[in-house]
Amino acid sequence: MQYAIEAIDVKKSYGDFQAVKGVSFQIPVGTCFGIxxxxxxxxxxxxxxxxxxxxxSSGQIKILGLDVATELxxxxxxxGVQLQTNNYFQFLNVEQLLDFFQELRAASINNKYRDKKAIDAMLDKVSLLDKKKVKVEELSGGQKQRLSIAIAMLEDPKILFLDEPTSALDPQNRRxxxxxxxxxxxxxxxxxLLTTHHMDEAERLCDELLIMDHGKIIQQGSPSELVRSLNRHQNIVVKYKNGQFDGEFxxxxxxxxxHKDHGDSIVVSTVKSLETIKSLFxxxxxxxxxxTEFDVQLPNLEDVFISNTGAALRDD
Ligand SMILES: Nc1ncnc2c1ncn2[C@@H]1O[C@H](COP(=O)(O)OP(=O)(O)OP(=O)(O)O)[C@@H](O)[C@H]1O
Ligand SMILES: [Mg+2]
Structure with a gap:
């Protein structure tokens, strides 16, 4: 099977500091892979x-079977690459910027042909067509982020890299x-291939996830596999009035x-939620x-992360 991306024991050092410490994974074509x-x-x-x-620094990365080190x-x-930091030329307008990137791409592959229509079509897709003549510096954070995805998508790439595509976006723009x-x-x-700090984003978008910390892979699997691997207790939360649960029971x-009884609610950790619920009722x-109220809290990816690293995901 030819993978979209295959990494074999990849390491990255900056001077004496090793930022990536031997990472291997395979990404099948057509999947959304999250780091x-x-x-x-x-x-x-x-x-x-x-x-x-x-x-x-060492190891090998292959993209669609081609070696990144020798066949770039x-x-x-x-x-298609969306960078985490994108200090674009602020004085250009949106259309000029896309035009610039199209020209750059055409030059890099010795191709004189440039498709002006593709720019409009892409701007339409990211709902920025009406901002075509607006200077990049005048766009909102969310619009800039959409613009950076448009740039990455412009030449219809086979592989799209999105580095924290929704960081700094409000909930509406994230959705x-x-x-x-x-x-x-x-x-x-x-x-x-996307990176994220957001568990809900990873859970919603990614078919396969790789959890990294300190340059190493901590765990890999589909979001549901990772949650299942946790094998954690479920918490049942029951709010009540009039009376008291017998603690011994x-x-x-x-x-x-x-279990913990707070007087008006009781939180019960269980490994057999259905049977526990029946007994409690x-x-x-x-x-x-x-x-008066009743809830079952299932473990989520955040719990997977915390259980593996002992720390919550730090967010900017
Ligand atoms: N050019 C560089 N020179 C020296 N150290 C670097 C360089 N780039 C990154 N690092 C260091 O390598 C480590 C990994 O950085 P990296 O940017 O890959 O992390 P990240 O997971 O993308 O973090 P974030 O979520 O903040 O974007 C950090 O400790 C960082 O300080
Ligand atoms: Mg980063």
Whole structure:
């Protein structure tokens, strides 16, 4: 099987400091692959090596079977790159900027042909067509971020690298960007590699995830596999009034491993949620306790991360 991207024991050092410490993975064509990790985990360094921006210190990266170290010229036309920091030429307007990138790309592959219509079509896709003549410096943060995705997508790349595509966006713009990424995902020829600090983003967009910290892979799998691997207890939260749960009863109810009664709510950790719920409800009925609210909290990717690193995801 030919992979979109294959990394074999890849390392990156800056002087004496090793930012990526021997990372291997394979990304099948047509998938959305996420690299999740806190600040300084090595995500951008790893992406930079795949994109041919950073020199690989050791190991090998292949893109669609081609070796990044020796065949970069063949690979680059296949890539679309959205950089984490994009200090674009602020004095250009949106159209001029896209035009500039199109020209740059055409020059890099010795191609004189440039498709003006593609610029309008792409701006339309990211809802920036009406901003065509607006200077880049006058765009909002969300519009700039969409513009950077448009630049990455302009030449219809086979592999799209998105480095924190929704950092610094408000919830509405994040959702908008997710929808746009989901549209790109429909094309099964395209492979997307994105980095993120956001668990909800990873859970929603990525087929496969790699969790990194301190330059190493901590865990890899689909979002649901990672959550399942946690094998964590579920928390049942019951709000109640009129009466009191018998602590001894709750402690020995089926599946219960821990519980805390706050007087108006009880939180019960269990390994057999259904049986525990039945016992709690029967007990409440016998004692005429009125249950007013009820919730089962499932573990999520954040819990996976915390359980692996002992730390929450640091966010900018
Ligand atoms: N050009 C560089 N020279 C020296 N050290 C660097 C360089 N680029 C990155 N580093 C260091 O390598 C480590 C990994 O940085 P990197 O940018 O890859 O992390 P990241 O996971 O992308 O973090 P963030 O979530 O903040 O973007 C950090 O400790 C960083 O300080
Ligand atoms: Mg980064």
């Amino acid at each position: 999740l990790g806190p600040n300084g985990a090595g995500k951008t360094s790893l992406l930079g090596m795949m994109e041919g921006i950073h020199k690989i 010229a063949k690979i680059q036309p296949l890539l 908008y960007t997710w929808d746009f990424i989901e549209q790109i995902k429909q094309d099964k020829d395209k492979t997307i 709750v402690k020995h109810a089926a599946g219960v491993v821990d 029967n007990h409440a009925e016998e004692r005429q306790i009125e249950i």
